[in-house]
Amino acid sequence: MSAYTAAAWQESWDRQQEGYLPDREQRFAAMLDAVEAVSAGGAPRVLDLAGGTGTISLRTLARFPEATTTVLDQDPVLLSLARSSLGGDSRAAVVSADLKSPRWAEALPHTEFDAVLTATALHWLPGERVAALYAEIASLLRPGGIFVNADHMPDDALPGLTKLLTARADAERTARQATGAALDWASWWARVAGDEELAPLLPERERLYPDSTHTEWNPPASWHVRALRDGGFAEAGILWRGGTDAAVIGMR
DSSP: OOHHHHHHHHHHHHHHHHHHOTTHHHHHHHHHHHHHHHOTTSOOEEEEETOTTTHHHHHHHHHOTTOEEEEEEOOHHHHHHHHHHHTTOTTEEEEEOOTTSTTGGGGOSOSOEEEEEEESOGGGSOHHHHHHHHHHHHTTEEEEEEEEEEEEOOOTTOHHHHHHHHHHHHHHHHHHHHTTSSOOHHHHHHHHHTOTTTGGGHHHHHHHOOOTTOOOOOOOHHHHHHHHHHTTOSEEEEEEEETTEEEEEEEO
């Protein structure tokens, strides 16, 4: 895939995701602010967990030219886009692994990281697996290293406001998708099916994800903070909040 095509697919992915997450870049900026705060040398080693197309890695390398990153995912289509965008960069590695398996970390090129970052991805896993994963992530961080997970994490103290904010976001997203301002999830994948390089990867993706009716699991941020503490993090709390979304952080 040419660099121009890879860049266009990255932009397409960004616009599709922003249709669901208008403040997507704000959460990334908050993540990288935290990375900068704990990386005095300016050369952090970052794990882009469930990193898809390499969104977080691309932003990490742009902000920290001396950084190194590893994108870990399982989706063959998204990994292909990550490799096309990052494959020629000696600072980046792209690996495939299944986070449902406790042996996922065996695919990593390093055994210790300064930061593990993930966004809008772990909600596909059941709660007991997320809790176990947090402990596994803690074991990969150097002392003082951080893990940040940004996702839909409502404030359980604001149930009424959460419903109102969710309805507003749904209405805004519906309007943007209806006018063509952003593709919805199904429409984006329909474009993939029409691409001669990416379409052949779809059968493998369908084998890995045979259940198209799976639902998200989105507990409140307080659940994640407790799970981080139980998983061995010395500190845990909320780094960023935007409406019903939040980024929780744990420090090793």
